[in-house]
Every structure is written in structure tokens, then in C-alpha cells.
Amino acid sequence: MTTTEIAAARRREVIPEATVARLPLYLRALHTLADEGTSTISSEALAEAAGVNSAKLRKDLSHLGSYGTRGVGYDVAHLITSISHELGLSRRCSVVLVGVGNLGRALAGYGGFASRGLAIDALLDADPALTGEQIAGLTVRHIDDLPEVVVPGSIGVIATPASAAQLVCDLLVGAGVTSILNFAPTVLSVPADVDLRKVDLSIELQILSFHEHRKSLVTPA
Amino acid sequence: MTTTEIAAARRREVIPEATVARLPLYLRALHTLADEGTSTISSEALAEAAGVNSAKLRKDLSHLGSYGTRGVGYDVAHLITSISHELGLSRRCSVVLVGVGNLGRALAGYGGFASRGLAIDALLDADPALTGEQIAGLTVRHIDDLPEVVVPGSIGVIATPASAAQLVCDLLVGAGVTSILNFAPTVLSVPADVDLRKVDLSIELQILSFHEHRKSLVTPA
DNA sequence: ACGCGCTTGTGAACGCGCGCACAAAGTCAG
DNA sequence: CTGACTTTGTGCGCGCGTTCACAAGCGCGT
The missing domain is CATH 1.10.10.10 (Winged helix-like DNA-binding domain superfamily/Winged helix DNA-binding domain)
Structure with missing residues (x-):
């Protein structure tokens, strides 16, 4: 061998x-x-x-x-x-971020991505007022351009409000994306062949709240 | 009761x-x-x-x-x-957020908190230029005011750059905070009686990258 | 009143992941 | 070259979490 x-x-x-x-x-x-x-x-x-x-x-x-x-x-x-x-970080990996609110901007500027080969390639938003804006070295494009920026192997990141998440998700799937990371606080439904992961920013905080609550019960003021 | x-x-x-x-x-x-x-x-x-x-x-x-x-x-x-x-969300629970960058703003405006009894009570930042700014209905205060805004049972949230995280963490611990949520990409050390949880925004993306990479190996182009 | 169908609550089995503890393997000094 | 020390790699037992499958319980129609 x-x-x-x-x-x-x-x-x-x-x-x-x-x-x-x-x-x-x-x-x-x-x-x-x-x-x-x-x-x-x-x-x-x-x-x-x-x-x-x-x-x-x-x-x-x-x-x-x-x-x-x-x-x-x-x-x-x-x-x-x-x-x-x-982890597949050695060859450049295309990441498409949808939703350029505060969270989207935070993700775009997050040092942890670029330094590990996970640079974001495209920023998209449904708001025409944001189109053309420069963020972290990238130009925001309209969501309608999504099919143009997606390439085989692209990873989609959803950082929109919860109300728009499923719509955006469907668009990503339709464009051929098979790996999606969802930051919106909603359960999304995708075809079986799509890999969907989620991050809920408030869950860990609620878990902490649980433990803090427990502490106060064991040793009451 | x-x-x-x-x-x-x-x-x-x-x-x-x-x-x-x-x-x-x-x-x-x-x-x-x-x-x-x-x-x-x-x-x-x-x-x-x-x-x-x-x-x-x-x-x-x-x-x-x-x-x-x-x-x-x-x-x-x-x-x-x-x-x-x-989860301890029925009685109001004090949350102190340190670091008002993009991520901090995203967290402050995150609907998921307020609607579930986890409203953020104080925003702190080390940058004096931000002091006094209004964000999501709260006034940003200087990090030196930390001892004044912490009350027993407060939960601390760190949304600063990695370089400042341990310093801020020590300040929180010093002020009596025993539950800390860390969004900065660093390992923090805390006393044994402090409950520390962490959220790394890039980890899930790297896991997705791993699976995407695997797919391309199983079915090569 | 009474059984029928629906849904909960849980006993038991399975599988995964964690951590201890140790043998294998390599380094370095003399 | 040899022997002592260091650190890796892993076999094994244990405990947690998940899932199946079913008995117990409750409402509703008749």
C-alpha cells in the first residue's frame, strides 16, 4: 500500500x-x-x-x-x-452571507473566519438601500444576485430576522447550496440532502439563567 | 412564595x-x-x-x-x-453586556432576549467615545462603572475582542458575577465557583466546512 | 355508563463518548 | 550501548443520553 x-x-x-x-x-x-x-x-x-x-x-x-x-x-x-x-480549510471555501444587519456585520468582520481560510465571499441583503455599501472589504449585493455568487460547495450563512429566514433558506437551497448555517431563531425545513446547522445566541444565556436561578434556590437570600 | x-x-x-x-x-x-x-x-x-x-x-x-x-x-x-x-426567566434577570462592537449591538437588539425575560440591563465599553451613546434603548456606560451596574445574580456577557476578554472577565468576577457568557474566541480562566459558558461563532461554520469537504471526497468532481 | 381511540409517561436496551490507567515507543544523558 | 525518563496511543469500564415500544390514563361519542 x-x-x-x-x-x-x-x-x-x-x-x-x-x-x-x-x-x-x-x-x-x-x-x-x-x-x-x-x-x-x-x-x-x-x-x-x-x-x-x-x-x-x-x-x-x-x-x-x-x-x-x-x-x-x-x-x-x-x-x-x-x-x-x-476541516477542509486548506483549499479556499466559499461562504455566502445573507443579512447585513448588526449580526451580519459582526460575522463579516469576525477575525476568526479569515485567519482560518473561511473568508466570506459575498454579502447579500434584501434591502436595496444597503446595496453597494462596503463592509469588511466586500460590496453588499442584492439578494436577487444570489444565484450568481453561489458556486458548487458554497456554504450559506443566514443572519436575517427570523421572519425572512425560511425564504432565504429556500433561495439558498434553490441555488444549489447544500450546507447552511442559521443564526435566525427559527426552525428551518430543508431537503434531506442539505446539511443544516443552527446557532441561537440566546440559548446559552438561558442556560446560564437556569443555573443562576438554581443557585439562588439552594442558597436563598 | x-x-x-x-x-x-x-x-x-x-x-x-x-x-x-x-x-x-x-x-x-x-x-x-x-x-x-x-x-x-x-x-x-x-x-x-x-x-x-x-x-x-x-x-x-x-x-x-x-x-x-x-x-x-x-x-x-x-x-x-x-x-x-x-429557566429563571419569570423574575427579571439582570444581564450586563460588555463590548459594544457589531456583535454587542446585535446582541443588544436581539429580539429573543427581551421577549423571554432576559432583557439586557447595562451596556459597557472601554472606548470613551462610545460612552453616552444610545443603543436599543440603553445608554452605553464606561467599563469603569461596572461595579455600579452589577447586582447579585447578574449575568455577564463578554462581546469584546479576544485580546480584552480575560481582562473584562476578571473585572466581572471581581465585581461578584458568577455566571459569564463569552463570545470572544479565547479560553478564559475563572475561579471554580464561576459558571462560564462560551459561544464561538466560527465553530459551527468550520464543522459545516468539514462535512462539505467530506462530500467532495466521497463524490469527487 | 362504557368502551374506543388518542396521547402521555416511562421501563429497558442500546450506543456513544469520556476518562483512567498502562503499555509501547521514542529521547537523552553518560 | 544502555538505562532511565518522558509522552503518546489505546483498551476498558462506566455513565449519560437517546430511542423504541407499550402500558396507563383521559376525553369523547354513543
Whole structure:
């Protein structure tokens, strides 16, 4: 078996969803470490930097076949390359953002995207008054231009009010987008072959509220 | 009244974390249903509206002792009251938001908060140029005023750049905040008695990128 | 009053993910 | 070259969460 075949086999290996969800975490910590000039790091130290258990970290990394050196640790640069590649961030990935309100602007300017190969390629909004405006180096286009900016493999991001989300979602699906990230507080329905993920900004806050409420019950004022 | 609440809380079993994370989801769906005039709903229909499995929904609801009626379903209004109370949203809950950039503004204007009893009480920023500005009905105050706006039970929200997050976090902890929600892409360290949760806007996008990348490997162009 | 059909609540089985603890493997000093 | 030390990679047991499937309960029509 050639090296290429081995690499291909590894790529086909199933990576647990829980591990995939942590890879971005590791990647962020690694970028920070690289900026500080660290070239090698132990699982213990990286786990500390990423805020996870070291055994879990090692098991996660073992899934992507990027081997560390026993007695030494992991090569930071190699690990960054490895994880970036696994996440599909090495080749430029087209991201189309719909909805240029405060949240859309925040996302467009979010440093975390560009620095990790996930630069946003297009900004769209239904409001004609916004068309032509420059935001984070991009020109806002009208939502009707959506089919023109979508390419195969594009990821759609919905940052519109909840009332417009399903409409925009349908437009994205119609244009051939099969991966959609929804920030609007609504449940969207999509065909089975479309990958839909959601982020609700208020959910975590409500969870905190729950725990805070619990504290006040256990130790009443 | 407080005595009754404590007794009720003690009588109830511990609510699994996974269930707590879904309660906000149900609450949102229920609000939508209530607005549409629905007064009663079956677990099947509510599960559909919230995007989860119906058996899971029933088990979740059983944890908070709010009983539905067999053969009929759940009373929407009663369920809203029940979940809101469990999440601690019935009594007003103080939220202090630090960092009034695009993300901070998006959060301040986020409808999902106010409508569910989680109105933001104070906006703070380190930039003196922003002090006094009106956003979403609130006046931005300087970060030095933090101790004055924090009350026991306050929840702190960090929407600053990553570089300032730990500093702001320490200020919040110093002011007595024990529940913190971090939107900055950094790992924060807090004392053990502080409840820290984080939201990274780019993580879900990277997970989508992973799956999109996988698709292209399975069915190459 | 009474059974029929609908819906809830839950017991039990399954599967996944986490973390401990240790063997394998590599480095480095002398 | 050898031996001691360091760190990785992983087998294993445990606990949580999800799902199926069904009995118990309630309303409604007759």
C-alpha cells in the first residue's frame, strides 16, 4: 500500500462528531501557540490551552492520523496543517452571507473566519438601500444576485430576522447550496440532502439563567 | 412564595444538562404557537415544531413536573409558564453586556432576549467615545462603572475582542458575577465557583466546512 | 355508563463518548 | 550501548443520553 493510499484510507476513517466539534478549538489554540513561537507541544499543555482533557485530546488527534512523537509531543505547524486539511480549510471555501444587519456585520468582520481560510465571499441583503455599501472589504449585493455568487460547495450563512429566514433558506437551497448555517431563531425545513446547522445566541444565556436561578434556590437570600 | 419555590425545586429531581439545553428551544416554539393562537398541542406536533424527537420531548417535559393530559396533549400557556419559571426567566434577570462592537449591538437588539425575560440591563465599553451613546434603548456606560451596574445574580456577557476578554472577565468576577457568557474566541480562566459558558461563532461554520469537504471526497468532481 | 381511540409517561436496551490507567515507543544523558 | 525518563496511543469500564415500544390514563361519542 502506497503512502497516498494510506492517507486516503485515513481520510475515509469515520471521525466522531464530538471530535469534529473540538477540532476548531484545537486549531485556535494552535494558532495562538504558533504566534507565540512555540514549535512543539505536549498533549497535556495543548489540552490545557484548549480547555479539555488530555486523554480526550490525544484520542481526537489519533483519529486524523497525525502522529505525535512519544517523549516529545506534537509539532505545532504540522498539526495546524493536518487539522486545517481535515476541516477542509486548506483549499479556499466559499461562504455566502445573507443579512447585513448588526449580526451580519459582526460575522463579516469576525477575525476568526479569515485567519482560518473561511473568508466570506459575498454579502447579500434584501434591502436595496444597503446595496453597494462596503463592509469588511466586500460590496453588499442584492439578494436577487444570489444565484450568481453561489458556486458548487458554497456554504450559506443566514443572519436575517427570523421572519425572512425560511425564504432565504429556500433561495439558498434553490441555488444549489447544500450546507447552511442559521443564526435566525427559527426552525428551518430543508431537503434531506442539505446539511443544516443552527446557532441561537440566546440559548446559552438561558442556560446560564437556569443555573443562576438554581443557585439562588439552594442558597436563598 | 420563595419557600414554595424552594420546596418545589427540592421535590423535583435533577434536570439533565441535555434537557436544560433544549428547554429554550421548546420555549421558542411554544411562543410561536401561542402567537398563532394555539392553546393545546401534542408532543408529536411540538417536537416537529422544535425539531426534535417526540419521545425525547416527553421525557424532557416530564422532568419539570408539568403534566400534559393524556389523549389531549399539553396546554401551551401552562407549558410556557412552567419552562420560563424553570429557566429563571419569570423574575427579571439582570444581564450586563460588555463590548459594544457589531456583535454587542446585535446582541443588544436581539429580539429573543427581551421577549423571554432576559432583557439586557447595562451596556459597557472601554472606548470613551462610545460612552453616552444610545443603543436599543440603553445608554452605553464606561467599563469603569461596572461595579455600579452589577447586582447579585447578574449575568455577564463578554462581546469584546479576544485580546480584552480575560481582562473584562476578571473585572466581572471581581465585581461578584458568577455566571459569564463569552463570545470572544479565547479560553478564559475563572475561579471554580464561576459558571462560564462560551459561544464561538466560527465553530459551527468550520464543522459545516468539514462535512462539505467530506462530500467532495466521497463524490469527487 | 362504557368502551374506543388518542396521547402521555416511562421501563429497558442500546450506543456513544469520556476518562483512567498502562503499555509501547521514542529521547537523552553518560 | 544502555538505562532511565518522558509522552503518546489505546483498551476498558462506566455513565449519560437517546430511542423504541407499550402500558396507563383521559376525553369523547354513543
